[in-house]
Amino acid sequence: MRTKLLLSAALGAMLVFPALSSAEVINGETLATDQVFTYRLLDDIKSFDPQINTDIEGSGVARDLFEGLMNEDQTGGLIPGVAKGYTVSDDKLTYTFNLRDAKWSNGDAVTAQDFVYAWKRLVDPKTASEYAWYMELMGVKNASKVVKGEMSTDDLGVRAVDDHTFEVTLEKAVPYFASMTVHTSTFPVLKSVVEKHGTDWTKPENIVGNGAYVLSEYRSGEKVVRERNPMYWDNEHTIIDKTVGLVINDENQALTRYLAGEVDKTNIPSGQYPRLSKEYPKQAISNPYSCSYIYWFNIGEKGPESLKDVRVRKALSYAVNREVITDRILQGGQYQSYNFAHQKTAGFELPEIDYAGWTQKERDAKAVALLAEAGYNADNPLELTLNYNTSETHKKVAIGVQQFWKQTLGVKLTLANSEWKIHTTKQQAGDFEVSRYAWCGDYNEASTYLDLLTSYSGHNVSGYSNAEYDRLMAESKTMENPNANYAKAEAMLAADMPFAPIYQYTGNIMIQPTLRGWPVDNLMQTYYSRDLYIVEK
Known part of the structure; x- marks a missing residue:
């Protein structure tokens, strides 16, 4: 016997727009003639390849160009994507997804085999994906052994029953498995296109996707443009015709362009939310956003000897005045973090x-004592370099x-700035001492954070490895309430x-009063351009 989840109600909730061929008014508001959504990108996109992309802004683009099994609605609820619904076996180890009639942007049919190919490609050591470990977290059968090269990709627990039926076998029941299929690394790609063009397959002239948009223009470090895909299965209910991401590193410049009406959405510069919320109360937004800002300590082989001493790491952490950072530097409702x-x-129970x-004062005193115990003092000061990627906010936090x-520890800290691609490449190579990072949840469950520090994580660049920690996280996967672990x-x-x-x-953003559909109530801030629209002023 199997539990059947058709998600028909969610599907109905998703299709809220009438076909545009006959509609000019939505929810009592008149649509603008030009349906172009323009927004600010902090950094250049690292990759348009779903199995290669690792960053948040790249994921936003990928969700336009490709579509996975499931999507999220405005509040983060699970709704159909390419899959109309799914069934789950009694033992919770087999998921069977029923695919709709969807097409690739070149007109080919999207089939279950496309998902099989993409999921095998993700775990294939030849792909060298930083997200290969994600399929291990999902609990897909044999994923760990395939990632390690101990088994063939053909042994991965996925198969195409037929063109419209995709089956996944798990090694262990993961309660939130279906929600994990929202992540871009699980999106399908077309084998014929990937194999024909190799690493060039994601160039605008070559790329073929199954999302609501196609990549029409890309200028590295300048802009990323997506335009409506007429082959998308729900194109008739898509309103935005073009989405333009402009790479603007300077957040103050981005705000200036926003106020001039050049962009529809941008981030609020650090320290300016109080003022902007008063001047533009309907445009300045601050809501919880599932991301944690951290400073990695490199305790791996390439890390400095000083950071291999836990007393040093604790001293550095304790001496960070988080209240000053959140309340004086950022001023956007962010939460001081100690976990x-x-x-x-x-x-999640904090x-x-x-x-x-x-x-x-107590943290500072403890920090001073710990650093002294570790042998550092005025005659032997601790010297370190902090890497951070280009951003005025990151710079302000780093200076703080x-x-x-x-002042507290006598540490001589050198600040080193670089662009995002260079910054993350150094992290992955272990080429840093202390490095700024932010992890944003891939799904709305605490394991999306805590699994990052397992020894097998593809994003654990610190070199941290603790067998007991690995055991706790592995055990949590099958617990009814894993909060104790x-x-x-x-x-x-x-x-x-x-x-x-x-x-x-918190998601500190400015949204033009003419933009509708931004998921402000979604903790993950997962947006799809197809859900947006512009109304007349």
Whole structure:
């Protein structure tokens, strides 16, 4: 016997727009003649390949160009994508997805085999995807052994029953498995196109997707343009004709262009939310956003000897005055952070972390004592380099931390700035001492954070490895309520301190009063251009 989940109600909720051939008014508002959505990108897109992309802004583009089995609605609820619905076996180990009649942008039919190819491609060591481990987290049968090269990709627990039926076999029941298929790494790609063009397959002239948009123009470091895909299965209900992402590193320049009406959505510069919320109360938004801002400590082979001492790592973390960062530098409602998982994550119970309850004076005193115990003082000062990627906010936070560490601990901290691609390449290569990073949840469950620090994680660049931590996270996958294990895992991170947690995000953004459909109530801030539209002023 199998549990059948058709999601018909969710599908009905998703299709809220009448066909545009006859509609000029939606929800009582007149549509603008030009349906072009323009927004600010902080960094250039690392890759348009769903199995290669690793960053948040790249994921936003990928969700336009490709579509996976499931999508998210405006509040983060699960709704149909290419799959109309799915069934689950009684033992919760087999998921069978029923695919709709969908097409690739070149007119070919989207089939279950396209998902089989993409999922095998993700775990194939030859692909060298940083997200190969994600399929291990999903619990897909044999994923771990395939990733390690101990089994063939043909042994992965996926198969095409027929063109419209995609079956996944799990090694263990993962309650939130279906929600994990929203992630871009699980999106299908067309084998014939990938094999024909190789690494050039994602260029605008070659790329073929199954999303609501096609990549029409890409200028590295300048802009990414997507235009309506007439082959998309729900094209008649898509309103935005073109989405333009403009790469603007300077957040103040981006705000200026927003106020001039050149962009429809941008991020609020650090420290300016209080003012903008008063001047533009209907445009300035601050809502919880599932991301945690951290400073990695490199305790791996290439890391400095000083950071291999946990006393040093704790001293550095304790000496960060998070209240100053959130309340004076950022001023956007961000949360001071002493753990990893975002405190607004669904079902997550924020654990008690000892140093979170101390005053900053107490943390500073403990930091001074620990660093002295480790052998660092005025005659032997600790010297480190902090890497951060281009952003005025990252720079301000880095300067703040530089001052905290100098004044409290006498640390000589050198700041090193680089563009996003270079910054992340250095992290993956272990070429850093301390490095700024932010992890945004792939799905709304605490494991999306805590699994990052497992020894097999593709994004654990710190070199941290703890067998007991791995065991706790593996065990949590089959627990009815895993919060007890999550609390132990967070406590272990606080004890081992492979990174310094700094703050947890809020989505501080400006949205033009003519833009509709932005998912402000979705903790993951997962947006799709096809859900947006522009109304007349």
